[in-house]
Amino acid sequence: MAASTTRTTPQTRRSVKDLRVGESGTICCLQDPEMALKLLEMGCIPGTRIRMNSRAPLGCPVTLVLGDDDYTLSVRVSEAATILLKD
Amino acid sequence: MARAESNFDSTVAPAAPSRPVGQDEAQLRSRKSLTRIALIGNPNSGKSSLFNQLTGLNQKVGNFPGVTVDRKTGTSQLTPQHRAEIIDLPGTYSLYPKSLDEKVITDLLYDKESAQYPDFVVVTVDASNLRRSLLLFTQLADLGLPTVLALNMTDVAEQHGVHIDIAQLQYELGVPIIPMNARKGIGIAALKIVIAQQLGAPTVDFYSPAEELLPMIRQIRYYFNLHNDYLALHYAHQFRQISFLSADDRQYIQELTQQYGFEPTPQQAQETIARYARINDILLNTVSVTRTERQEPYSNRLDRVLTHKVWGYLIFFGILFLMFQAVFAWASYPMDLIDQGVAWINGLIQTNFSGPLIDLLTEGVLAGLGGVLIFIPQIALLFAFIAVLEETGYMARVTFMMDRIMRKFGLNGKSIVPLISGVACAVPAIMSARTIENWKDRMITIFVTPLMSCSARIPVYTVLIAFVVPAEPVLGIFNLQGFALMGLYLLGFVTAIVSALLLKLILKTKERSYFIMEFPVYRWPRWKNVGLTIMEKVKAFVFQAGKVIVAISVILWVLASYGPGNALEQVEAKTRVAAVRQQLSPEETNLRVAAGRLENSYAGVFGRTLEPAIRPLGFDWKIGIALITSFAAREVFVGTISTIYSVGQDADMRTVQQKLAAEKDENGQPFFTPARAFSLLVFYVFAMQCMSTLAVVYRETKGWRWPLAQLLYMTALAYGSSLLVYQVFK
Numbered sequence: 001m002a003a004s005t006t007r008t009t010p011q012t013r014r015s016v017k018d019l020r021v022g023e024s025g026t027i028c029c030l031q032d033p034e035m036a037l038k039l040l041e042m043g044c045i046p047g048t049r050i051r052m053n054s055r056a057p058l059g060c061p062v063t064l065v066l067g068d069d070d071y072t073l074s075v076r077v078s079e080a081a082t083i084l085l086k087d
Numbered sequence: 088m089a090r091a092e093s094n095f096d097s098t099v100a101p102a103a104p105s106r107p108v109g110q111d112e113a114q115l116r117s118r119k120s121l122t123r124i125a126l127i128g129n130p131n132s133g134k135s136s137l138f139n140q141l142t143g144l145n146q147k148v149g150n151f152p153g154v155t156v157d158r159k160t161g162t163s164q165l166t167p168q169h170r171a172e173i174i175d176l177p178g179t180y181s182l183y184p185k186s187l188d189e190k191v192i193t194d195l196l197y198d199k200e201s202a203q204y205p206d207f208v209v210v211t212v213d214a215s216n217l218r219r220s221l222l223l224f225t226q227l228a229d230l231g232l233p234t235v236l237a238l239n240m241t242d243v244a245e246q247h248g249v250h251i252d253i254a255q256l257q258y259e260l261g262v263p264i265i266p267m268n269a270r271k272g273i274g275i276a277a278l279k280i281v282i283a284q285q286l287g288a289p290t291v292d293f294y295s296p297a298e299e300l301l302p303m304i305r306q307i308r309y310y311f312n313l314h315n316d317y318l319a320l321h322y323a324h325q326f327r328q329i330s331f332l333s334a335d336d337r338q339y340i341q342e343l344t345q346q347y348g349f350e351p352t353p354q355q356a357q358e359t360i361a362r363y364a365r366i367n368d369i370l371l372n373t374v375s376v377t378r379t380e381r382q383e384p385y386s387n388r389l390d391r392v393l394t395h396k397v398w399g400y401l402i403f404f405g406i407l408f409l410m411f412q413a414v415f416a417w418a419s420y421p422m423d424l425i426d427q428g429v430a431w432i433n434g435l436i437q438t439n440f441s442g443p444l445i446d447l448l449t450e451g452v453l454a455g456l457g458g459v460l461i462f463i464p465q466i467a468l469l470f471a472f473i474a475v476l477e478e479t480g481y482m483a484r485v486t487f488m489m490d491r492i493m494r495k496f497g498l499n500g501k502s503i504v505p506l507i508s509g510v511a512c513a514v515p516a517i518m519s520a521r522t523i524e525n526w527k528d529r530m531i532t533i534f535v536t537p538l539m540s541c542s543a544r545i546p547v548y549t550v551l552i553a554f555v556v557p558a559e560p561v562l563g564i565f566n567l568q569g570f571a572l573m574g575l576y577l578l579g580f581v582t583a584i585v586s587a588l589l590l591k592l593i594l595k596t597k598e599r600s601y602f603i604m605e606f607p608v609y610r611w612p613r614w615k616n617v618g619l620t621i622m623e624k625v626k627a628f629v630f631q632a633g634k635v636i637v638a639i640s641v642i643l644w645v646l647a648s649y650g651p652g653n654a655l656e657q658v659e660a661k662t663r664v665a666a667v668r669q670q671l672s673p674e675e676t677n678l679r680v681a682a683g684r685l686e687n688s689y690a691g692v693f694g695r696t697l698e699p700a701i702r703p704l705g706f707d708w709k710i711g712i713a714l715i716t717s718f719a720a721r722e723v724f725v726g727t728i729s730t731i732y733s734v735g736q737d738a739d740m741r742t743v744q745q746k747l748a749a750e751k752d753e754n755g756q757p758f759f760t761p762a763r764a765f766s767l768l769v770f771y772v773f774a775m776q777c778m779s780t781l782a783v784v785y786r787e788t789k790g791w792r793w794p795l796a797q798l799l800y801m802t803a804l805a806y807g808s809s810l811l812v813y814q815v816f817k
Binding site: 033034037042076079 | 180185218390399606607
């Protein structure tokens with residue numbers, strides 16, 4: 001199995017959840033194998049740039065802009081937390 | 088648009104190199120009367136627009152065998168000699184189904200023996216989002232189906248500075264590519280010409296399963312006589328869900344996967360990553376992006392208001408309120424016209440002809456038909472709103488704003504769509520719950536959706552509200568009865584939410600709830616799509632629910648006009664004798680005769696049996712009859728009441744409201760007091776008075792457990808609430 005969906009990644013690593021609105025990062029890996037399948041299909045491929053675009057009025061869900069495609073994805077904060085970022 | 092097209096290297100590129108069509112395949116096609124084309128693509132890729140452009144009004148809605156997903160098909164005249172049947176498949180991101188909706192696709196594409204197996208697949212691909220859209224395309228191409236790529240939204244791509252080398256992309260992908268703008272109809276003619284030709288399977292493979300999987304894959308492939316390895320790999324992944332496989336077939340594959348230690352999840356992740364890597368290589372050669380200093384996208388700026396913590400919710404509730412006003416107040420004008428039209432035709436027939444068959448026609452069939460047609464304005468208006476909300480992308484914002492709240496009650500942000508659709512009709516709404524991937528969220532949504540006040544309750548509400556709330560204008564254009572109606576809707580909504588919360592605590596599951604979805608940019612609605620949605624819903628109602636309503640109306644007329652043995656004749660004779668003794672006027676005599684006949688008819692027998700149980704709610708046997716018959720569909724209540732009363736009432740009183748107002752209790756006082764009307768209103772807010780809903784829940788949940796639980800729960804809720812209301816307000 002590719003290192004992209006391993007569970008052993010330390011929890012201290014920053015995830016998409018930690019991005020401030022407007023801040024970008026690069027996807028390192030996806031923490032949750034089951035959810036990873038869905039996220040991968042939707043374009044959350046390791047190495048892709050990802051930007052925190054907005055938060056819902058109540059703080060969750062959030063919208064994320066992927067890569068240069070200007071493609072916007074809406075995920076819950078708990079789901080964003082499984083998308084880990086490169087340092 | 089000229090600029091957009093000039094931005095591409097070729098508008099209609101020549102057909103890509105493809106394998107010659109085998110002789111047997113050509114023969115097969117010539118034997119068929121129609122070319123069968125499957126339309127597939129990501130959600131929001133313009134698939135529905137393309138389907139509407141190709142088929143126009145030649146659309147049919149049916150069912151896929153085994154499941155209840157709507158099967159939208161249509162015919163298209165490709166060339167003067169060549170017609171095609173086009174099937175619109177549910178939107179999906181990959182061939183690995185994440186929901187029941189998507190499962191339909193694999194069932195259709197994996198069974199070559201099926202009569203439904205398509206000759207062609209047209210994949211709609213969003214040019215402004217090529218990377219993600221091509222994932223599905225490469226999977227389809229690897230299945231070996233003849234494929235045409237409809238490159239949609241070329242105008243959006245151009246705005247983003249995305250420049251696509253179509254000729255090169257066509258070479259790399261090995262299938263014909265048609266650039267188009269389905270919303271404006273650009274490229275449709277070219278697409279028709281290409282799909283009218285006989286194309287072979289795609290020539291390029293995009294993904295090859297790992298070497299170590301090949302022994303297992305080959306065994307599956309030869310056992311099932313499949314045409315390629317990739318399809319065999321999908322059998323290994325999905326054998327539990329493929330509906331056409333027998334239990335033995337599944338057993339065979341399961342043993343193989345265990346024997347070879349096949350792990351579906353990592354395998355699927357690895358495949359997706361490999362495909363994206365390949366797609367990136369292809370895009371490197373074919374797409375160049377000229378980054379212009381762009382302003383912040385207009386969607387983002389709009390979202391700052393439309394998803395604002397104050398304005399966002401205010402606007403959303405404003406829209407909901409507008410929907411109620413439209414359905415309640417604005418729809419009344421065309422409805423009055425339909426009402427008067429039916430009454431006029433009935434009057435015309437009754438003045439010129441008479442006899443039992445004419446009674447059946449006017450009081451049974453035409454009365455029932457009128458009860459069906461009267462809904463068209465409301466259904467059309469409501470679905471106009473829902474279609475526009477979906478078309479513009481606003482529905483996704485509603486989900487976005489509501490998720491946090493809905494989740495607290497065990498629902499899902501996506502549940503808001505079935506719940507809002509449930510305001511129109513629980514049947515399509517429950518079917519739309521299929522997009523919720525999580526089992527628990529989905530079951531809870533299905534369970535509580537019928538508590539949302541559907542359009543079938545509107546006639547009941549409309550008729551009864553008049554007894555409780557005066558029709559006073561508020562702020563000029565609104566109306567106090569409209570506010571009362573909104574109150575009933577809120578009662579249903581709040582009960583649905585509270586019931587969901589209860590279920591959240593009762594139901595246990597390990598499955599987690601996903602939210603992940605695409606957030607579409609705002610778009611101007613395509614009015615053609617809105618119009619077609621309205622047509623589709625109205626047709627479904629008239630031809631599906633309508634049949635039940637007319638049939639029940641006829642049965643009712645028979646039940647109310649005939650009784651056991653010669654009971655009716657006896658009662659009539661007895662009443663007339665009594666009338667002569669009391670020296671009653673002929674009108675009064677006829678009234679009593681009619682009332683007596685009804686009391687002794689089959690319908691009266693039914694209602695009387697029920698009366699002791701419903702008397703504490705303030706209901707009499709006539710309402711009892713209406714409760715029984717309106718189990719078929721709530722709106723039948725009004726038809727039943729009008730049939731029952733028209734049998735025994737003055738012939739000039741045409742509208743149901745007048746009939747009810749004229750009804751007296753045993754003391755000669757008006758029967759429909761506010762307490763009775765309120766009690767009945769509350770009963771209809773909660774009661775599961777709809778066999779179509781129960782049937783659809785049975786099909787969606789694959790068993791009687793859920794629909795029966797729903798029936799028991801909602802009936803108990805209705806009985807308890809009505810009892811409380813009547814005893815308090817009496």
